[in-house]
Amino acid sequence: MTEKHHAELAIPDHDPADGRQLPPRRGEFRRAKRVLIVVAVLLAAGAARTTISNALQRRDVAKATAENAIQYVSVVTPQATPASETLLPATLRGALESPIYARATGYLRRRYVDIGTRVRQGQLLAELDTPEIDQELAQAIAQRNQINASLGLAKSSLARWQQLRQRDAVSQQELDERQSTYTQGIANLAAAEANVKRLEQLESFKRIVAPFDGVITQRNVDVGDLIAAGSGNSRALFSLAQTDPLRVTVQVPQAYAQSVRVGQPVVVTQAELPGMHFQGKITHVSGAIDVATRSLQVDAALPNPEGKLRPGAYVQLALPSAVQAHLSVPANALLFRAEGPRVAVVDDQGVVHLHKIAIARDLGQSLELADGVSPTDRVIVNPSDSIDDGDHVQAKALAVKTAPAPKADGKAQGGHS
Numbered sequence: 001m002t003e004k005h006h007a008e009l010a011i012p013d014h015d016p017a018d019g020r021q022l023p024p025r026r027g028e029f030r031r032a033k034r035v036l037i038v039v040a041v042l043l044a045a046g047a048a049r050t051t052i053s054n055a056l057q058r059r060d061v062a063k064a065t066a067e068n069a070i071q072y073v074s075v076v077t078p079q080a081t082p083a084s085e086t087l088l089p090a091t092l093r094g095a096l097e098s099p100i101y102a103r104a105t106g107y108l109r110r111r112y113v114d115i116g117t118r119v120r121q122g123q124l125l126a127e128l129d130t131p132e133i134d135q136e137l138a139q140a141i142a143q144r145n146q147i148n149a150s151l152g153l154a155k156s157s158l159a160r161w162q163q164l165r166q167r168d169a170v171s172q173q174e175l176d177e178r179q180s181t182y183t184q185g186i187a188n189l190a191a192a193e194a195n196v197k198r199l200e201q202l203e204s205f206k207r208i209v210a211p212f213d214g215v216i217t218q219r220n221v222d223v224g225d226l227i228a229a230g231s232g233n234s235r236a237l238f239s240l241a242q243t244d245p246l247r248v249t250v251q252v253p254q255a256y257a258q259s260v261r262v263g264q265p266v267v268v269t270q271a272e273l274p275g276m277h278f279q280g281k282i283t284h285v286s287g288a289i290d291v292a293t294r295s296l297q298v299d300a301a302l303p304n305p306e307g308k309l310r311p312g313a314y315v316q317l318a319l320p321s322a323v324q325a326h327l328s329v330p331a332n333a334l335l336f337r338a339e340g341p342r343v344a345v346v347d348d349q350g351v352v353h354l355h356k357i358a359i360a361r362d363l364g365q366s367l368e369l370a371d372g373v374s375p376t377d378r379v380i381v382n383p384s385d386s387i388d389d390g391d392h393v394q395a396k397a398l399a400v401k402t403a404p405a406p407k408a409d410g411k412a413q414g415g416h417s
Helices: 003-008 025-069 131-166 172-204
Strands: 071-076 085-094 097-100 106-111 124-129 207-209 214-219 238-241 246-253 265-269 278-285 295-302 314-320 327-330 335-337 340-346 352-356 358-362 366-371 378-381 393-397
Touching (some): 071 340, 131 172, 246 314, 265 295
Parallel strands (some): 071 393
Antiparallel strands (some): 071 378, 085 246, 085 314, 097 238, 106 124, 124 207, 214 238, 246 295, 278 295, 327 366, 335 340, 358 366
């Protein structure tokens, strides 16, 4: 390097006598090279870090996108409907029930029973005063006696004319007339006798008696009331019901009709008698479904020796296992589509299939299905409205608690619980 150049760079002149030397130029180049290398390394590291960070971020975004694209659903398996008792509203009636009307017209003279009175068959309940019938009977007896007297005369006259005819003293025409008079007298006497018996029978209706054992449930008349014969426009004097056994009348819906049979045991409960169960047995089953109500009338006999149950009461009758077994699923598994109700079922590959179902009973929180699912299907609970056939989902089993089947424990009506 020239001295001119040194002067431009403000480098002092080198004095050899000074004993100092300039630093070698190769050291400066090495330091500059190191600095450049460090800077390059730092720049490369920064670029690599940015590249790796972007790649990791893209991978996380792709993973999150894939995870968000997967639908996570909860599934349950259909549960078999446990054996249960179906409660049906029913009405208690007496085994025998009858309104008691008068067969004769008159005034009530006496009554011997009131509501709640227990009576035996043939027991006198009331007596009527029937003056018109009494007069008609007396007149009929008098007419019978009159006809009987005339018949005696006609008989003796016929006998005399038969003797005269044998001597040819009278004509055959005259004998036939006497024979006709006698025959007519016999017929008139028979008619009069029948009329007397009819009125005597009406006289017997003055006594109102119980047709069977039971209890008086209604009394509609009192002493002095005018009683009209028959049941057309008149009121019943009394109502009589047999309270042991009782008859339970129930209308069984058509869905249960096939499982009801004569001799099947039933359990009757009444809300006013908590904790008490009364056992009976089906005695009669109607042979046809009522068109208006789509129900089957069923009668059951129910022993009632202690009289705790009363005719006319509203009760509940339990039919054990009245419905054929079905599979039940939660109500929130139901999908409403234009084609009808559906449920979404997930297969082993996580693919969704929509199954058409037939609902047997809607129990509120659950549905009993008659068709559409099997016990091994995995049914999606609370599916989204957008779910469709062929969708891929991630299924997770949901624990479902099933309540035990209701059971009516009760003893016969002689020993209630």
